[in-house]
Amino acid sequence: MTALWIAIGVWLAAWALNVWLSASPISQTRLGKLLVPLVFGATVLVLWEGLVRGLGVAPVILPAPSAIAAKIAVSLPILWQDFAQTILKGAIPGFLIGAGAAFLVAIAIDRSPFLQRGLLPIGNFVAALPIVGLAPILVMWFGFDWQSKAAVVVVMVFFPMLVNIVAGLQASERMQRDLMATWGASYVQTLVKLRLPAAMPFVFNGLKIASTLALIGAIVAEFFGSPVYGMGFRISTEVGRLGLDMVWAEIAVAALAGSALYGLIALIERWVTFWHPSQRH
Amino acid sequence: MKRLLTAAFLASMASGASAEDVKLQLKWVTQAQFAGYYVAKDKGFYEEEGLNVTILPGGPDIAPTQVIAGGGADVIVEWMPAALAAREKGLPLVNIAQPFAKSGMMLTCLAETGIKEPKDFADKTLGVWFFGNEYPFLSWMSQLGFKTDGSPGGVTVLKQGFNVDPLLQKQAACISTMTYNEYWQVIDAGIKPEDLVTFKYEDQGVATLEDGLYVLEDRLADPAFQETMVKFVRASMKGWKYAEENPDEAAMIVLENDQTGAQTEQHQKRMMGEIAKLTAGSNGALDVAAAEQTVATLLAGGSDPVITKAPEGAWTSVITDKALAN
Amino acid sequence: MNRALPVLTVLTGIVVIWYAAAVWMNAAWVFDQAQRAGQEVTWAEVIPQTMDQPRPLLPPPHQVGAELWKGLFDQAVTSKRSLVYHGIVTLKGTMMGFGLGIVVGVLLAMAIVRFRVMDLSVMPWAIISQTVPIVALAPMIITVSSQLGLSGRDVPKAVIAAYLSFFPVLVSMVKGLRSPDQMQLDLLKTYGAGEAATFLKLRLPASMPYFFASLKVAVAASLVGTIVGELPTGAIEGLGARMLIGSQFGEPLIMWAALFAAAILAGLLILVVGMVERLARRRMGVPA
Numbered sequence: 001m002t003a004l005w006i007a008i009g010v011w012l013a014a015w016a017l018n019v020w021l022s023a024s025p026i027s028q029t030r031l032g033k034l035l036v037p038l039v040f041g042a043t044v045l046v047l048w049e050g051l052v053r054g055l056g057v058a059p060v061i062l063p064a065p066s067a068i069a070a071k072i073a074v075s076l077p078i079l080w081q082d083f084a085q086t087i088l089k090g091a092i093p094g095f096l097i098g099a100g101a102a103f104l105v106a107i108a109i110d111r112s113p114f115l116q117r118g119l120l121p122i123g124n125f126v127a128a129l130p131i132v133g134l135a136p137i138l139v140m141w142f143g144f145d146w147q148s149k150a151a152v153v154v155v156m157v158f159f160p161m162l163v164n165i166v167a168g169l170q171a172s173e174r175m176q177r178d179l180m181a182t183w184g185a186s187y188v189q190t191l192v193k194l195r196l197p198a199a200m201p202f203v204f205n206g207l208k209i210a211s212t213l214a215l216i217g218a219i220v221a222e223f224f225g226s227p228v229y230g231m232g233f234r235i236s237t238e239v240g241r242l243g244l245d246m247v248w249a250e251i252a253v254a255a256l257a258g259s260a261l262y263g264l265i266a267l268i269e270r271w272v273t274f275w276h277p278s279q280r281h
Numbered sequence: 282m283k284r285l286l287t288a289a290f291l292a293s294m295a296s297g298a299s300a301e302d303v304k305l306q307l308k309w310v311t312q313a314q315f316a317g318y319y320v321a322k323d324k325g326f327y328e329e330e331g332l333n334v335t336i337l338p339g340g341p342d343i344a345p346t347q348v349i350a351g352g353g354a355d356v357i358v359e360w361m362p363a364a365l366a367a368r369e370k371g372l373p374l375v376n377i378a379q380p381f382a383k384s385g386m387m388l389t390c391l392a393e394t395g396i397k398e399p400k401d402f403a404d405k406t407l408g409v410w411f412f413g414n415e416y417p418f419l420s421w422m423s424q425l426g427f428k429t430d431g432s433p434g435g436v437t438v439l440k441q442g443f444n445v446d447p448l449l450q451k452q453a454a455c456i457s458t459m460t461y462n463e464y465w466q467v468i469d470a471g472i473k474p475e476d477l478v479t480f481k482y483e484d485q486g487v488a489t490l491e492d493g494l495y496v497l498e499d500r501l502a503d504p505a506f507q508e509t510m511v512k513f514v515r516a517s518m519k520g521w522k523y524a525e526e527n528p529d530e531a532a533m534i535v536l537e538n539d540q541t542g543a544q545t546e547q548h549q550k551r552m553m554g555e556i557a558k559l560t561a562g563s564n565g566a567l568d569v570a571a572a573e574q575t576v577a578t579l580l581a582g583g584s585d586p587v588i589t590k591a592p593e594g595a596w597t598s599v600i601t602d603k604a605l606a607n
Numbered sequence: 608m609n610r611a612l613p614v615l616t617v618l619t620g621i622v623v624i625w626y627a628a629a630v631w632m633n634a635a636w637v638f639d640q641a642q643r644a645g646q647e648v649t650w651a652e653v654i655p656q657t658m659d660q661p662r663p664l665l666p667p668p669h670q671v672g673a674e675l676w677k678g679l680f681d682q683a684v685t686s687k688r689s690l691v692y693h694g695i696v697t698l699k700g701t702m703m704g705f706g707l708g709i710v711v712g713v714l715l716a717m718a719i720v721r722f723r724v725m726d727l728s729v730m731p732w733a734i735i736s737q738t739v740p741i742v743a744l745a746p747m748i749i750t751v752s753s754q755l756g757l758s759g760r761d762v763p764k765a766v767i768a769a770y771l772s773f774f775p776v777l778v779s780m781v782k783g784l785r786s787p788d789q790m791q792l793d794l795l796k797t798y799g800a801g802e803a804a805t806f807l808k809l810r811l812p813a814s815m816p817y818f819f820a821s822l823k824v825a826v827a828a829s830l831v832g833t834i835v836g837e838l839p840t841g842a843i844e845g846l847g848a849r850m851l852i853g854s855q856f857g858e859p860l861i862m863w864a865a866l867f868a869a870a871i872l873a874g875l876l877i878l879v880v881g882m883v884e885r886l887a888r889r890r891m892g893v894p895a
Contacts, residue, residue: 022724033727040728060350060372062747118613122621128827128873130834133847133866136854140446141632141664144439212737219740220835223341224854225442228429232740233411233440240344240363240412242370244747251739258738310852341851342745351751443855466857470662471640540844542687543852543861 007050014043063245071245072252078234079253086231087257089146090218094153099210101154102161110169111187120166127159132220139224149230152221157210164206168199201276204269211261215254301509303327303334306345306354308492311338311539313552314461315358316531317380317560321520323534330512336538341412341443346372349497355506356513361490361575362416365588368595373498376490376572376596378514378604380521382563384488385555386417387481389464390455391448396478399425399485403434408441408448408456418457420578421487445470455480461555465548489575491559493567498594507599515604518565525560528553566601622668629667633657636664666863674864687844690868696845698872700761700833704768705826711769712776712825713818719777720784720810730781737774741767745836764845768832772825779821783814815891819884826876834869846872 018039026032045065051057052064059067072079109115135152142148172195180190222232231250238246307315318336321327327334337354339345345357346367356377364374390396394405402425409418418438419429428435439453445466447453458464460481468474482488494514500506524531532549572595579588630653637656641648658667666674678690686692715733718725748763787809795805837847846865853861 018728019724022727027723027727036724036727037729037731041732044732058350058372060347060367060370061751114613115617116613117610118615118617121614122617125870125874125877128823128830128877129870130831130866130873132831132835133838133850133862133869136442136850136862137859139442140450143450143452144447215738216740222440223442225447226440228411228438228440235740236342237411237415237440239342239347240414242344242346242350242367242372244347247747251744255735255739259735262734262738310855343749348749353749443851444857446857470857471636473643476643540687541848541852542689542693543849543858544856545858548856 002054004050004054007047007054010046010050011043014039014046060242060244063248067245068248068252072249075246075249078229079249081229082231082234082250083253083257085146085227085229086149086218086222087215090149090221090230091153091214093146094150094218095157095210095214097150098154098157098214099161099207102158102206103165106162106165106169107191109166110191116166120163123159123163123166127163131156131159132217135217135221136224139221144225145227146230148225149218149221153214153217156213156217160209160213161203161206164202164209165199168202169195171195171202172198197273200269200273204265204273207265207269208262211265212258215258215261219254301332301512303332303356303509303513304337304354305334305513306337306343306348306357307339308345308358308360309339310541311336311535312462312544313532313535313549313556314459314492316524316535316553316556317517317521318358319520319534319538320524320531321516323537324520324523326516326519326523327513330516332509332512332516334513338540344412345495346374349374349495355500356494356496356510358492359495360414361493361572362579363414364493364495365576365579365592365595366416368592369588374495375498375501375594376493376567377496377501377510377600378494378518378565379490379567379572380494380518380563380565381490381492381559382561382568382571383559384417384481384483384491385460385559386488386491387458387460387464387479388418388455389448389458389467390478390480391451391472392476392478394454396454399480402427402436402455404436405454406437406439406452408453409438410457411440414457416579417482417487417489420489420581421482421485424487424578424581461552461559465551465555487578488571489578490567490571501597501599507603510600511603514565514600518604521560521563521565524553525557528557564601564605566598566605567596569596572596625665625668629663629665630654630657632664633660636660662857662859664859666860670860671863671867674860675867678864678868690846690849690864693844693846693849693865694868694872697830697833697837697847697869698876700764700836700845701768701826701830701872701876703761703765704832705772705829707765707769708772708825708829709776709822712773712821713780715773716777716780716784717806719781733774733777736770741770741832741835744770764833764836767836768829771832772829775821775824775828776818779817780814783817784810786817787813812891815887819880819887822880822884823877826880827873830869830873830876 018036021027021032021036021039024032027036049064049066052062063071105119109119131152134155138151138155139148142151176194176198177190180194185193219232219235222230223236226233231254235247235250238244238250305318307318309315311319315336318334322334322336337348344363345354345359346363348354349357350367350372357374359374361376364376368374388407395401396405402422407418409415422429422436429438431437439447441447441453441456445456445458445463448456448467449470449472456463458467458479464479467477494517496506496510501510529550532546532553535549535553536544536546576588576591580591634650634653634657637648637653657663659670660666663670675690678688682689682691715725715729719730720726745763745767748766752762752766791809791813792805795809800808833845834847834850837845838851846869849865850862853859853863853865
């Protein structure tokens with residue numbers, strides 16, 4: 001029980017520290033903005049550890065963070081192999097192909113308001129569908145290796161991206177477009193110089209949504225057949241073997257990969273759309 | 282549905298507070314593989330013993346061992362390799378009864394791949410189930426001397442999903458099938474038996490015990506729990522024997538209990554027929570020789586063995602001795 | 608008419624492509640069978656045979672439509688074989704998750720806007736939480752909730768659905784609660800309004816358009832969560848469970864019908880949320 005009380009004590013102390021930190025000028029600096037969530041994350045881990053130890057939770061139900069960390073340390077090669085299979089071969093190519101295809105389709109139908117009016121409602125609808133249900137079908141079509149995982153990701157990513165890009169291409173204002181016209185700008189020039197940059201906030205919004213979808217899609221698809229490596233394979237197999245520490249190790253990798261992808265997109269967004277009000281603060 | 286509800290309601294009224302609650306976690310979805318338990322429930326065999334049994338269907342993400350560890354079930358249906366592996370991981374599971382005398386597992390191959398005997402597996406792709414079901418396969422391969430990492434001269438393993446598509450789409454030369462289920466799906470898909478080559482684990486000497494009943498060791502020390510389990514096993518075996526004798530009726534009872542409503546009569550009747558062949562000859566008591574063979578098979582599992590040493594106390598006849606006494 | 612024509616054109620295009628793909632994908636099987644039987648077949652003979660296979664690689668639209676019709680209308684809605692029945696099961700899980708997601712999302716957003724420490728420490732983790740593949744957590748959620756004495760599958764399903772649906776609500780509400788500008792806040796200050804009054808009279812009403820916009824996303828996410836929760840975790844009832852059984856028993860038609868039933872459900876949910884939004888806007892005096 002003492003472990004639990006210590007953990008709760010640490011948690012309260014850390015929370016007080018965070019309250020103080022965020023009220024102090026430190027929180028305005030970049031360091032402070034990083035420090036506060038890190039302290040919060042660390043206390044959650046301490047509390048978790050304390051709960052597991054204090055209440056004697058069986059490791060086959062919920063392993064302690066220390067046990068998970070130990071597992072990660074000894075299984076780096078396996079984790080890397082799984083990461084390469086699921087993220088590098090499945091999720092990222094699927095993400096790029098899906099987003100790229102959506103971009104091309106959006107440009108292709110840009111000059112046809114008729115097609116846009118036809119595709120947009122359907123795209124909006126499909127974007128809201130539980131595409132994940134297609135996973136078993138796509139595994140049947142594209143086989144067991146990463147191709148089927150990438151295919152699931154492509155389908156999951158395509159429609160949210162399409163909807164966002166089409167909406168983005170309509171985001172420039174009438175006045176701005178008229179101005180381009182008075183300068184004698186061609187369609188392509190208007191597209192490249194005005195409308196695409198104006199669409200970027202929407203595009204990045206779509207990319208952020210798509211990045212989390214990509215991970216979920218690639219992992220779920222592995223439940224329906226895979227080679228004997230990959231994050232989804234490992235998770236489902238290790239649950240069956242009661243290797244919960246390994247399951248959590250994979251979850252940690254997935255969270256890390258997802259956050260990295262999200263962070264990267266946010267970084268590029270800041271760089272590309274520096275002019276947008278939401279970035280100016 | 283309404284009639285069923287009323288019946289259940291009346292049953293719960295009749296048994297009242299004196300009924301002993303038992304939660305049974307199945308290994309997979311509701312199907313004839315578990316007919317004995319559904320028959321025992323529907324035919325009132327559990328009720329006669331004063332038991333109130335809840336049957337919890339499984340699924341691809343549900344490990345019965347984890348459910349029982351979390352207190353979500355009192356007794357589980359599990360394969361012995363997975364149970365022994367869990368025991369080594371510190372979850373003290375004990376086999377209290379073994380309604381399945383034989384293993385139904387086999388490898389089914391397309392004849393056109395040229396596979397005639399196990400040594401032809403070299404450099405072929407084989408489909409295997411994971412989630413605790415891969416152990417017998419891995420042991421077998423290591424006994425044959427095949428590496429399973431896809432290196433030349435070994436075999437390439439893929440994790441097959443829940444259906445036989447890998448064989449139909451020719452993504453694998455062989456896939457794992459159960460005599461009572463997937464094999465017939467291959468046949469249903471239009472492939473003739475003569476186009477298939479099958480290797481039963483039973484014939485290859487690498488069979489492991491399937492579908493036994495397992496409980497936690499520490500709870501077994503409690504005489505009241507023991508008594509409940511004696512009643513449970515007795516009623517379950519009565520259910521199994523009834524199902525063997527009346528396979529069609531048993532299949533319909535299973536169908537009645539399938540909440541997804543997606544199972545078909547044709548599948549379940551056929552499955553029941555095949556299941557009856559596996560349960561025939563078991564009165565519920567574990568055949569210790571078969572259990573020891575399971576252990577031997579698993580210990581032979583090469584570089585990454587499922588279990589590292591022979592387990593002690595992983596099965597007991599305490600329950601079946603009493604259950605079968607009268 | 609002006610709006611229906613383009614949509615119909617695109618839909619027709621999709622159906623045509625679908626039929627072509629069905630012929631192309633299902634033909635392989637016909638050729639294979641003919642080869643096993645030692646026969647020669649021509650394309651003219653193949654095409655009709657691709658239209659009504661019991662286990663097609665890609666069922667043509669009319670087959671899916673027939674199966675869907677059978678599931679929706681040819682059964683009593685209380686029957687386990689009725690897609691309406693399973694749709695209701697899934698709907699229940701979706702609504703529970705949706706409700707839970709809204710409550711969690713709104714409460715968190717309020718705390719984040721009010722307390723800087725919450726903003727700094729919780730917001731980044733809320734984003735990270737969405738990058739965790741929820742399916743990986745599903746078995747854990749089931750065991751933990753069964754240990755808490757909730758043995759049904761409803762609660763775990765709702766938790767998974769809520770996990771996916773709280774996020775869009777949270778993000779939009781934070782944006783919405785912060786949308787009043789300094790001038791408006793200053794005005795309330797000159798009225799001597801306290802924190803509670805500012806919240807109730809300014810921040811909350813100002814956040815409503817954001818709130819309703821997020822609901823559409825959240826309800827769709829909740830449906831995905833429910834189906835994911837039904838699919839691998841104890842296939843008992845619901846559209847997700849039927850997809851799994853369809854996959855396991857090699858009955859693609861069951862799977863496709865469940866998929867389309869889920870699509871219809873998604874469409875209805877979005878329609879209803881849209882109607883609620885319009886109603887609320889009208890009552891709040893926003894021109895539609």
